[in-house]
Amino acid sequence: SSELTQDPAVSVALGQTVRITCQGDSLRSYYASWYQQKPGQAPVLVIYGKNNRPSGIPDRFSGSSSGNTASLTITGAQAEDEADYYCNSRDSSGNHRYVFGTGTKVTVL
Amino acid sequence: QVQLVQSGAEVKKPGASVKVSCKASGYTFTSYDINWVRQATGQGLEWMGWMNPNSGNTGYAQKFQGRVTMTRNTSISTAYMELSSLRSEDTAVYYCARGRYYYDSSGYSLLLDYWGQGTLVTVSS
Numbered sequence: 001s002s003e004l005t006q007d008p009a010v011s012v013a014l015g016q017t018v019r020i021t022c023q024g025d026s027l028r029s030y031y032a033s034w035y036q037q038k039p040g041q042a043p044v045l046v047i048y049g050k051n052n053r054p055s056g057i058p059d060r061f062s063g064s065s066s067g068n069t070a071s072l073t074i075t076g077a078q079a080e081d082e083a084d085y086y087c088n089s090r091d092s093s094g095n096h097r098y099v100f101g102t103g104t105k106v107t108v109l
Numbered sequence: 110q111v112q113l114v115q116s117g118a119e120v121k122k123p124g125a126s127v128k129v130s131c132k133a134s135g136y137t138f139t140s141y142d143i144n145w146v147r148q149a150t151g152q153g154l155e156w157m158g159w160m161n162p163n164s165g166n167t168g169y170a171q172k173f174q175g176r177v178t179m180t181r182n183t184s185i186s187t188a189y190m191e192l193s194s195l196r197s198e199d200t201a202v203y204y205c206a207r208g209r210y211y212y213d214s215s216g217y218s219l220l221l222d223y224w225g226q227g228t229l230v231t232v233s234s
Contacts, residue, residue: 025155031217031220032218033218035221042208048220049220084153097156100146
């Protein structure tokens, strides 16, 4: 079972803001990274570290963290943002092992 | 440009082994870890383990300990993931991904910045 918990699904109106959360004990000590996955495609890194975006990722994607919860926020959601989103971080053993969150399906209405 | 190209789909019988390859290009192969991630149909991502192509050091998720082996051939910039004692629950798309680490004064994270196209492994009698 995953040590990082996400809400299974959220919806957002076009142009509005949505926050996706990821909860787990390891997030008190380690950052999460966030991945977007569209059907039939490999995941794409969208946020890592405190709040860093790889080249090519729109600035409407941002990250934050507090306590045992990491968050990915999409400000001004676009139709192309409809996808599954996964967080990833160290597992709670601290032995250089990692785990993905359970995933959140984002629907843009 | 950075590319990870994986081997083609496989069909295996229960109890057999499968070996998936991941050929890297566009960067120095030995400078970044290779991670393996799998995804069963309609399910989430599952991290399997990492390998340092320079040292050959590995780290596996506890779930796969004893069944998975990650290796490399640096002369051809290729990483391999072998999974043994296959069962139907191992039917999934297997991805390789280049891993690097972000550090600052507050912590660090693994980031998987380039991914292979995925390899479907089907386990069926």
